[in-house]
Amino acid sequence: MNILKKICKTIVNILLVLIFVTPFYWMFLTAFKTISQTIQMPPLFYVLDPQWSNFSQVFEKIPLLHMFKNSVLISAGILLCQAITVIPAAYAFARYKFAGSKVLFGLTLITMMIPSQLIFLPVYLLLSKLGLINTYASMILPSACSAFAIFMLRQTFMQIPEELVEAARLDKASELKIMLKIMLPIARPTVTTLALLTFISSWNDYFWPLVLTTNDTVRTLPLGISMLKAVDGAVMPYHIIMAGNVLLVIPIIIAFICAQKQIIQAFTYVGEK
Amino acid sequence: MKSKIRPYLMIAPAMIILGVFVIYPIIYMNYLSFFSWNMMGSMKFVGFDNFKTLISNKDFHQVLGNTFKFVFWTVGLSVILGLCAALYLKANTKINAFLQGAIFVPHIVSLVSISFIWMWLMDSQYGLLNYWLGLIGIDPIRWLEDPNVAMTSIIIISVWKSIGYNTLILVAAMQGVPEYLYQAASLDKSPKVTTFFKITLPMISPSLFFLVLMNLIAAFKIFEPVYIITNGGPLNSTNTLVNMIYEEGFVFYKIGYASSIGVVLMLILSVCTVLYFHMLSRRVHYR
Numbered sequence: 367m368n369i370l371k372k373i374c375k376t377i378v379n380i381l382l383v384l385i386f387v388t389p390f391y392w393m394f395l396t397a398f399k400t401i402s403q404t405i406q407m408p409p410l411f412y413v414l415d416p417q418w419s420n421f422s423q424v425f426e427k428i429p430l431l432h433m434f435k436n437s438v439l440i441s442a443g444i445l446l447c448q449a450i451t452v453i454p455a456a457y458a459f460a461r462y463k464f465a466g467s468k469v470l471f472g473l474t475l476i477t478m479m480i481p482s483q484l485i486f487l488p489v490y491l492l493l494s495k496l497g498l499i500n501t502y503a504s505m506i507l508p509s510a511c512s513a514f515a516i517f518m519l520r521q522t523f524m525q526i527p528e529e530l531v532e533a534a535r536l537d538k539a540s541e542l543k544i545m546l547k548i549m550l551p552i553a554r555p556t557v558t559t560l561a562l563l564t565f566i567s568s569w570n571d572y573f574w575p576l577v578l579t580t581n582d583t584v585r586t587l588p589l590g591i592s593m594l595k596a597v598d599g600a601v602m603p604y605h606i607i608m609a610g611n612v613l614l615v616i617p618i619i620i621a622f623i624c625a626q627k628q629i630i631q632a633f634t635y636v637g638e639k
Numbered sequence: 640m641k642s643k644i645r646p647y648l649m650i651a652p653a654m655i656i657l658g659v660f661v662i663y664p665i666i667y668m669n670y671l672s673f674f675s676w677n678m679m680g681s682m683k684f685v686g687f688d689n690f691k692t693l694i695s696n697k698d699f700h701q702v703l704g705n706t707f708k709f710v711f712w713t714v715g716l717s718v719i720l721g722l723c724a725a726l727y728l729k730a731n732t733k734i735n736a737f738l739q740g741a742i743f744v745p746h747i748v749s750l751v752s753i754s755f756i757w758m759w760l761m762d763s764q765y766g767l768l769n770y771w772l773g774l775i776g777i778d779p780i781r782w783l784e785d786p787n788v789a790m791t792s793i794i795i796i797s798v799w800k801s802i803g804y805n806t807l808i809l810v811a812a813m814q815g816v817p818e819y820l821y822q823a824a825s826l827d828k829s830p831k832v833t834t835f836f837k838i839t840l841p842m843i844s845p846s847l848f849f850l851v852l853m854n855l856i857a858a859f860k861i862f863e864p865v866y867i868i869t870n871g872g873p874l875n876s877t878n879t880l881v882n883m884i885y886e887e888g889f890v891f892y893k894i895g896y897a898s899s900i901g902v903v904l905m906l907i908l909s910v911c912t913v914l915y916f917h918m919l920s921r922r923v924h925y926r
Contacts, residue, residue: 464643480661483860484665491678492663602759633808
């Protein structure tokens with residue numbers, strides 16, 4: 367009975383690995399195949415002569431380094447802007463009672479339920495009226511604040527004991543000093559978690575770059591990779607698409623392997639609130 | 640005096656960004672839905688005409704049906720399978736941690752990559768899936784070209800991507816259930832199924848509620864896989880609301896018409912959110 371149970375468990379485990387790991391293995395493998403190997407039947411499950419030239423072809427087809435730079439700059443810009451908008455707002459909502467604070471906080475929560483896929487048209491019209499299409503500002507501004515982050519950080523700030531702040535006030539510490547030197551260090555796990563989540567989502571984002579750009583000036587990596595789809599012949603160049611995919615996925619997978627615990631904790635932490 | 644304006648100054652940057660890039664656009668979208676406009680010429684007020692066209696448009700009926708079908712199956716399957724996986728993986732062992740990680744990875748990988756990987760796996764001629772089906776004697780399936788199958792394929796891809804996140808949240812919720820409840824149950828010799836329905840399920844239900852709402856909103860805004868893999872086809876069979884907004888807005892430049900579809904999506908999302916908070920408050924009330 368016990369042995370049977372163990373065998374069943376092993377089979378289920380193997381199935382899970384097959385279902386969730388094979389697609390990524392297939393991506394890596396295809397990235398190193400020649401085009402004739404990709405359409406070979408039965409398919410090859412290993413490659414003896416890896417085609418590194420697939421990767422150089424990616425560089426030829428899209429301005430990869432430029433897009434990589436854009437991805438880094440835009441992700442960093444979004445992180446910086448969110449730090450500036452989110453931290454003081456969360457602090458104010460947690461620590462001050464002021465006229466209209468409930469209404470404004472409620473409004474902030476409502477924006478959490480409005481996905482970008484709902485409002486992209488008016489946002490595009492607004493940014494084009496401001497003449498910001500194809501600028502870094504247009505890529506950063508729509509994500510420059512996160513209602514969700516304000517909500518999470520406010521929760522954390524509210525859990526910090528009032529006595530700590532009172533003590534600091536008695537020492538005549540300025541409010542700015544209290545926020546930066548006392549509250550923020552205590553809230554650091556939450557801040558790192560939120561930064562991690564923001565970085566992952568802005569690095570992966572395909573939607574805003576797609577709707578807000580008309581040329582390559584500020585286009586990011588995910589959009590570039592999707593442009594590899596353009597077919598030359600009758601067959602989709604899957605070996606090149608997958609090579610591009612590998613370049614897009616590798617930073618995320620390496621980050622996940624190195625910081626699996628933190629990343630899993632970050633996502634769980636958010637779900638539990 | 641200074642301390643009175645301080646909180647307003649602190650929330651100002653956040654409020655300005657949210658106001659300009661979320662609140663204003665949603666109001667502007669509602670306004671635009673009453674106009675006919677191609678982005679270049681002048682705007683013409685048309686009253687409810689956009690909505691009337693929408694209601695009589697057969698394609699829109701299909702898109703609405705597609706979206707609901709997608710949402711129902713994706714949310715249902717990914718929450719139920721996530722629950723199964725969480726029950727299976729909840730014990731704190733090394734193998735389970737590895738498996739949890741493995742099924743979670745798709746959640747943090749870009750939708751662009753996911754879409755291309757599955758497009759390749761589901762290729763009707765050279766795809767790995769059809770090769771494996773062939774080994775067990777099943778005829779090749781035209782995963783993405785058959786109008787009767789394509790939506791199922793998109794659902795499979797989306798479920799595959801979102802199971803890991805649901806599992807993660809539910810495992811955390813299950814590990815948070817106090818051990819003494821289970822000990823009491825085992826003292827009473829209660830069968831495993833009863834323990835699940837009487838202890839585990841009620842204890843994790845707040846997380847479950849939250850997950851369903853998050854999955855619902857995520858499913859209604861489905862766009863990337865549809866746009867990249869099938870672009871709504873074949874025969875409109877995978878077209879969804881957001882893809883239709885994109886098409887009408889950015890391909891045909893019917894801004895007013897596209898906005899009216901946006902208004903419909905907004906109403907659907909509002910109903911989901913209101914229902915969620917209603918159920919949440921009732922639960923808290925009667926407990």
